[in-house]
Amino acid sequence: MTPSTPLVLVDASGYLFRAYHALPKLTNSQGEPTGALVGVLNMLRKLIDDQRPDYLGVVFDAGGRGFRHERYPAYKANRPAMPDDLRAQIQPLLTIIQAMGLPLLIVPGVEADDVIGTLATHAAAAGLPTLISTGDKDFAQLVSAEVTLINTMTGQVLDSEGVREKFGVPPERIADYLALMGDSVDNIPGVPKCGPKTAAKWLAEYGDLDGVIANAANVSGKIGESLRATLDQLPLARELATIKRDVALALAPTDLRPAPPDVETLREWYTRLESRRLLATLDGVGVAGATAKSLSLDFNAKLTQATDYTLILTEAELEDWLQRLHAADCFAVDTETTALNPMQAELVGIAFALAPGQAAYLPLAHDYPGAPPQLDRARVLTRLQPLLEDPHRAKIGQNLKYDMSVLARYGVTLRGIEHDTLLASYVLDSTARHDLDSLAKRFLNHDTIRFSTVAGSGAQQLRFNQVPLEQAGPYAAEDAEVAWRLQQVFQPRLAAVPALERLYREIEIPLVPVLSRLERAGVRIDSAQLTAQSADLARRILELEEQAYQVAGRRFNLGSPKQIGAIFFDELGLPVVAKTPKGAPSTSEDVLERLAADGHELPRLILDHRGLSKLKSTYTDKLPRLIDPDSGRLHTSYHQAVTATGRLSSSDPNLQNIPIRSEDGRRIRQAFIAAPGHVLLAADYSQIELRIMAHLSGDARLLAAFASGLDIHRATAAEILGCTPEDLTSEQRRSAKAINFGLIYGMSAFGLARQLGIERGAAQDYVERYFERYPGVRAFMERIRQQARNDGYVETLDGRRLHLPEISHSNHARRAAAERTAINAPMQGTAADIIKRAMIAVDAWIERERLAARLILQVHDELVLEVAETAVAEVREQVRSAMENAAALAVPLVVEIGVGANWDEAH
Incomplete structure (x- = not known):
């Protein structure tokens, strides 16, 4: 039986026109047109019965003018008027869909494509797989790991590979592809005589539309002349063809739950339509595959x-x-x-x-x-x-x-x-x-x-x-x-599987009451301090915008990669330090960091602007509003069954991503305060994943470095460069740190080169020397890749299985990503299991001894407790002991503990 689909979004306007043109022009005995209406209802019923979605949105165009008409008045100017017999079926169709209990979306001034694009994007961000039911090729640009398309009339399903096979370009290039070809239906200008094959060929050769434009002089023949004659209109064509993904909507994907149907209204309408097939659904199988009786x-x-x-x-x-x-x-x-x-x-x-x-x-x-x-x-x-x-x-x-x-x-x-x-x-x-x-x-x-x-x-x-x-x-x-x-x-x-049963019995089940107590404890927040920080951040954000405009020589959107790229590389002549996979100059955060490090002012201003804006919207503005009115404290929710690796996740609010390295991030942590007569105690595992790597790989040099208490990054740099740790510069230690952490995350030489800002050959040399000095690590990585390919999963020390469904995927990029995950997952998963064991032990001790202390936060490899000032010494030692003895590794687990009036002081 077909598995349930979490979210289905229906291009209902497309349904309507396809049903009207594909089906006979039926009428009932009163002469009312019914063909398109009945066709759409049957298509919806089949889709719902096949997919059984948890959430469903039926989206229609609102009609009228939108932003595309403002940008290009001739947009859709060639479309003929809607036939009267089709127009007459629209309102009855909307009424019936609502009676079916299906969420109906018609957003004034916004096309259905943009509503669907926004909902699909929000759903993907929330990890909610989405199926878009449409026959419109424009939607191919939305396809991703979380979003697929289905053509209800043909049954064809398109994922990313399917898009590439059908159109010759990946989803992220569909808007460029459409811009080159143009669209006579929507009256979007393109390159005359440029068909699908030519568009796909150009994009394959030049990377994207910007690359095609930049290389227009190299395109020969009549088609080249056509391309050069239309260069000015291509960016606009791409803008018109691009589905918006940030429409302001009053609802979220999870608001789109079908409601109980109004069976009597449906019976009246189906009788009026004279559709025995639809009437039969009210006595048998109905909407969403349930019985009509249960739905009523x-x-x-x-x-x-x-x-x-x-x-x-x-x-x-x-x-x-x-x-x-x-x-x-x-x-x-x-x-x-x-x-x-x-x-x-x-x-x-x-x-x-x-x-x-x-x-x-x-x-x-x-x-x-x-x-x-x-x-x-x-x-x-x-x-x-x-x-x-x-x-x-x-x-x-x-x-x-x-x-x-x-x-x-x-x-x-x-x-x-x-x-x-x-x-x-x-x-x-x-x-x-x-x-x-x-x-x-x-x-x-x-x-x-x-x-x-x-x-x-x-x-x-x-x-x-x-x-x-x-x-x-x-x-x-x-x-x-x-x-x-x-x-x-x-x-x-x-x-x-005894290991899984032990994991369930010894870690996951005992953790339930620990997390319940932790969530109910909450953390005290100085809301006045956060409000003051918000005001300060707002002032500094505006100052950064004005400084950026002055350096750029004009006003622009600091959040637009396209506008940033034009200013950087076309107007200011900044060096292209990296390119996208398709060869275009990159404006990624890594690139901005590297340009800023080289002394370029505008990239630094943009980075600072982004960082402050995120802090303000995510933390200083939001956290005070989430303080519980009864407890006066902030309560997050921890989730045991979300991440693939076993790590806990946090939401409402997410307290696991508050930055620690920036001064502004630390100021936010300063607003996390202890109750009167108490302090915060923060206990953090030191380099736990590298220690787990040493244990799993059994590499002699890594084991010796940790056993001796050496700075592992200095030890690595000394091994690779063949010198003593004392002779190393801070830059050399930084490079070694990048290698240590990069390799356990499966980073390639190419990725390492980008991170360190060096040539790929030099990075490859670093990697080779690393593996020469630490052969046990290379052997472990190869062993774990092979295990993943053989079993379809890897395991933590506690036997947690980390499944890798794409480890044998035919697509190289997806297979390589699964292999990188296979290398890191045992470390990250084992670290998660260890800190869970530590939480259980610390909580049990506190409950048993009835001390004035309680767990209030868990963030990655760190535990935070609120402790009475009189109990700090005893709690510090017990927490250290519990955490350092939570697992028996071949190297010591080391815990760093701090105490303070607020979280920043304690860290």
């Missing part, structure tokens, strides 16, 4: 399919389930709440499951008009507390960290977590999707009741306390019951 919120059919779901509303029903739970060795539990943020979520109800098909929902706070009486929440929690807090009563759930944090707000400490299906799935394959709906479909072939089905989506979405119990009950009970069933699948799979 009648769950009786779903409940009779080998399920025994109970709604607990009376004392007698509660007593019955309490007895059943007390008699069970293990049960599944799931909380239902009013919000995703556990710090703000109110408990609405609790679901339990005892076995496949046997589950109950205990509502506690549904308060919609007409809601039936429910048991008192406080009294129920008092009765449930012994069960929930019993460490010997095994609990099953999906993402139980959330449930633990919610229950903690009510004085209940969830103990006895035995199985978490989110974490079991993650340990088995970190690259898969781990949400409950996807897991149910993948492992149980079961279509779950979606949250959007019972609560709606977007601005109209209900909070769970507003969802009627006849809908809330089956939804909640199913969540608990599915978690139970999934664990029956995962448990033998984990047991079949």
